Amino acid sequence: MIAVDNLIFEYPGVRALDRASFTIPQGRVTALVGPNGAGKTTLLRCMAALEQPVSGRIEIGGIDVLEQPRACHRIIGYLSDFFGLYQRLTVRQCLHYVARAQGIAAADCPAAIADVARSLQIEDRLDQYPGELSRGLRQRLAIAQAIIHKPAVVLLDEPASGLDPEARHQLAELFLQLQRQGMTLVVSSHILAELEAYSSDMLVLRQGRIVEHAALNAPAQHKPFRLQLAAAIPQLADILRKLPGLELVRTDQDRLAIVNLESEGLSQHRALKALLDAGLPVCEFAPAAVNLQDAYLQTLDKQP
Known part of the structure; x- marks a missing residue:
């Protein structure tokens, strides 16, 4: 068209x-x-x-x-x-x-x-x-x-x-x-x-x-997850970027983060284990609804 x-x-x-x-x-x-x-x-x-x-x-x-x-x-x-x-x-x-x-x-x-x-x-x-x-x-x-x-x-x-x-x-x-x-x-x-x-x-x-x-809302190889911590962790974004199997989308006040995981079934289990092994006080880790703002900001973050 x-x-x-x-x-x-x-x-x-x-x-x-x-x-x-x-x-x-x-x-x-x-x-x-x-x-x-x-x-x-x-x-x-x-x-x-x-x-x-x-x-x-x-x-x-x-x-x-x-x-x-x-x-x-x-x-x-x-x-x-x-x-x-x-x-x-x-x-x-x-x-x-x-x-x-x-x-x-x-x-x-x-x-x-x-x-x-x-x-x-x-x-x-x-x-x-x-x-x-x-x-x-x-x-x-x-x-x-x-x-x-x-x-x-x-x-x-x-x-x-x-x-x-x-x-x-x-x-x-x-x-x-x-x-x-x-x-x-x-x-x-x-x-x-x-x-x-x-x-x-x-x-x-x-x-x-x-x-x-x-x-938007098309099937993808990655799924977004919402991570909520019990307390703020300084430089949370740097910590998450170093963990295997996670792709950081954004963080908010060092207590909240949106990350992408592979769609494969065991990816959530492995990611949660990595978060706990890193000593992060995880109180919520669940699939997140994808919105246009997240998709837009993620696109801009990828640009030089």
Whole structure:
């Protein structure tokens, strides 16, 4: 569905994307994560045919984005981190304008508006103006504009910015609904807990380079375990790194650690024996739930 190959983009004096390459199959929800300035927004804008890279290739749904940007716009939806709404148009008029711009016939617009308004739960706001809506409802209107033409791919840059917890939960449910409809989503956000609620894959960008692209919750050769000590042990991380069969993910205040063990059955027994032989006051050692933040931090720890 999405293929990016050897993409390079430069601002004056800065290489924002440095030979970025990846593929995303249809129907996946990919979390695009990385530090500020990593190139996430630039990558999304290139994929949306809004920026022209120095070199490389982007293909979405069989369309060469750089050669056929207008054709690409027909099959994608894009939500910028700083989206704009037409303040002098009602919600209905905003949606009608975008629908016509995306090539939907005038006779089909009322049905398209009703359908997307129902999906975004704004059908009772169609005759209001954007300025009369809350931040969460304006965000829903912006997403409705991005998907009214039922695109195959949706690109979203910080879609939950400024939303309250309830609105974020509703947004996560919406993205899962779009995935069930067959859409492919790429979502950039700094809120890792929010991304974890609906993402199937993680794409990590750092200094313009793709440093990790992995499926979340997929079977792995290693399993994470949570280690809790009865008392803090100075330099716990150094001690754990020296023990056989353990791969340290992170430590917290020298009392808590997340480690990876081999999936093989006896690995937990051998690891626990090594911990006790090292004189560590173990009070808990059990499988840990893997979350997006742990996976992201582990990826960054591996980078030079």
